[in-house]
Amino acid sequence: MSDLPDQCVELIHAEVDGAATARELAALREYLASHPEAKKERAELAKLNDVLSRVEQVETPGDLHTGILAALPARRPILETVARNSSPWRSRIPFVRYGYALAAGLLLGAALTGVAFRSLTPQEKSDVFGTLAARQDATSYGALGQTNLDYPDLGGSVQLSRLGSNAMMVFDLHSQKVVEVEVRFDGSQLGVMSFDQQPGAIPSFEAKEGTISFQSEGKQRTTVILKNEKHAPLMLDVRFYISGTLVHQGTLGAKDSAGRSK
Amino acid sequence: MDDNEDLKLVQESRQGSRESFERLLVRYEKAIFNAAYRVLHDFEDAKDVTQNVFLKAFENLDHFNGKHRFFSWIYRIALNESINLCKSRRRFDTAEDHRIEVRNTPERLLSRKETDGVIQGALMCLEFDYRVVIVLRHFNDCSYQEMGEILEISEKTVKSRLFTARTLLREILSGKGIL
Numbered sequence: 001m002s003d004l005p006d007q008c009v010e011l012i013h014a015e016v017d018g019a020a021t022a023r024e025l026a027a028l029r030e031y032l033a034s035h036p037e038a039k040k041e042r043a044e045l046a047k048l049n050d051v052l053s054r055v056e057q058v059e060t061p062g063d064l065h066t067g068i069l070a071a072l073p074a075r076r077p078i079l080e081t082v083a084r085n086s087s088p089w090r091s092r093i094p095f096v097r098y099g100y101a102l103a104a105g106l107l108l109g110a111a112l113t114g115v116a117f118r119s120l121t122p123q124e125k126s127d128v129f130g131t132l133a134a135r136q137d138a139t140s141y142g143a144l145g146q147t148n149l150d151y152p153d154l155g156g157s158v159q160l161s162r163l164g165s166n167a168m169m170v171f172d173l174h175s176q177k178v179v180e181v182e183v184r185f186d187g188s189q190l191g192v193m194s195f196d197q198q199p200g201a202i203p204s205f206e207a208k209e210g211t212i213s214f215q216s217e218g219k220q221r222t223t224v225i226l227k228n229e230k231h232a233p234l235m236l237d238v239r240f241y242i243s244g245t246l247v248h249q250g251t252l253g254a255k256d257s258a259g260r261s262k
Numbered sequence: 263m264d265d266n267e268d269l270k271l272v273q274e275s276r277q278g279s280r281e282s283f284e285r286l287l288v289r290y291e292k293a294i295f296n297a298a299y300r301v302l303h304d305f306e307d308a309k310d311v312t313q314n315v316f317l318k319a320f321e322n323l324d325h326f327n328g329k330h331r332f333f334s335w336i337y338r339i340a341l342n343e344s345i346n347l348c349k350s351r352r353r354f355d356t357a358e359d360h361r362i363e364v365r366n367t368p369e370r371l372l373s374r375k376e377t378d379g380v381i382q383g384a385l386m387c388l389e390f391d392y393r394v395v396i397v398l399r400h401f402n403d404c405s406y407q408e409m410g411e412i413l414e415i416s417e418k419t420v421k422s423r424l425f426t427a428r429t430l431l432r433e434i435l436s437g438k439g440i441l
Contacts, residue, residue, distance in 0.1 A: 013425055017399065019406060047441055048432050052400040055378050060295045061309050068287060068316045072280070166310060168317075194314065194346040198322065223321075225314060 004038050012042045016049050071161065147250070153177050153242050160236070160252045166193055167226045167234050169252065174219040180241040182213045183224070189232035193225040268332035276323050287316055290333065293402055294340045300397040301344045303386050311343045318343075334411040337402075341394060341412065348390065377440065384434040392427035399424055 004012075011028045014020040020028065032039045148157050156173035167190070173179055187210030195205050195212075197220055204215035216222055228234065236252040268289070274282035294315055299308035319326075319336055326335055385393050398404040398412065409420045435441045 009425060010421065013421065013428070017406070044432060044441065045428065048428060048435070049400070051377075051381065051435065051440060052396070054374075055381055055401065056374070057292070057296050057401075058299045058305075058308075060292050060312075061305070064295065064309055064312060065287065065291060068291070068313050069280075069284060071313060071317055072283070072320050166314075193310070194343060196318065198325070221321075223318075227310075 004035075004041055008035075008038055009041070012038070012045055015042070016045050149173070149240070149248060151247055154179055154240060154247055158238065158252070160234070162234075167228055167236075169224045169226070169236070169238075171216065171220075171222040171224075173216045173222070175217065175242070177217070177242050179216045179247075180213060181216060181222070182211065182239045182241070184211050184237040184239075185226065185235065186210065186232065189228065189230050190234075191227045191229075193227040194223075195225075196223045197221070265331050265333075269328055272323060272326060272328070272332055275320070283320060286319075286332070290336055291316070293333075294336065297337065297397055297402055298340055298344055300382070300385060300401050301341070301390070301393055302347065303382055307347055311340060311347060314343050315340045330411060331408070334408060337398070337404075337412045338414070345390065380438050380440055381435065384431055384438065384440075387434050388427060388430055391423060392430060395420065395424045396427050396431060 008028075008031060011020060011024055011031075015025060015028055032042060149155055154173065154175045156171070156175075158172075159168075159170040161168050161170075169183065171181060173181075187208075192207045192212055195207075195214070197205075197214070197216075199220065204213075206213050212224060214222060214224075226236075234253050238250055238252055239246060240248040268286065271282040271286050275286065291312060295308055295312045298311040298315075299305065302308055302311065315336060318339055326332065385396060388396065394413070395409060398409045404412065406417045406420050406424075409424075410417045413420065415423075432441060
């Protein structure tokens, strides 16, 4: 680090960045004339600037533009902001939520003597949206499927699409209660790339190898992107719980890495 | 870039014009890809981040506040995506990961490509926050004000971070014989 006065350093950087005024430039010139160490600092910074300016831009991949266009949903979603009925402290302390869920689960477990979840009907065990069908406007690029969830306490939809080498899940859920969503997958093949929740982001997202879980409440859109570097077949086990009770279970999947059903 | 034109394209995209969104894509895809590449130093990761950025932008256009610049908004998404990618892989890179052997003697001048590689390696030796300001200023030609908008920090913090980043980068590049 240089021992130059902060104001001098700031001026030198501003000059290199083209952010100095005429008056500041004049003051800097005057200062440099009598301070060789400042002159040296300026020369070194100018050299760094010159070296960096000669770095060439990277060409974008040829298929990037068409890939993005193909992956865009056919229509833009319309999101409505709804007031959340949870208190702020509950949102900020996820353990409290889990505490409620755990207590409810224990009570239920005790009552049912080992039967933690109610039996699922064959319909509930079926795929969330069945076998993936290629989206018509995505041709060979991606596959997109959707299912609607229609339960007394849980409504909305789930989508799975392929995005480059990644798999993207979009959960559009609405419920007056806290919905716990759990997704299981082959952790040796897939990894979590990003998580996003709108509106707002509650600190309920957890990821372990092969499992992710999050909470949704009110009307929220949650987007989870899984990295699929090994281009493995997609097979995701998705479960929805309310107050510790399994409400819906299904699998999202594609038989090949491109998301196409064979 | 023309901010008014961006706003017009955003408005048209909100009303369902895919053509307008494609024009936004044309305007910014190269800059976003390059920024992501410089920050992540991985071609495929930069590609994935760029795809995610535009998909998220498309889905969240209604959340875009017209009081801000579109390019600031989309750069912010790109940096957040890059940070998420780094975190999810637990690979905030260290100097050791990007050590590049350089034998730069008077008899052997580095080629343009080699020099770019050394500079990229030096960038990856910087902490993420420092790397980002160098990328935004020197590769994306952002002003202090624009960097502040993108990073949601004050101009004063931008300057402080940039000055430190440059000092660190100079030290590394001097050691590599580039400066």
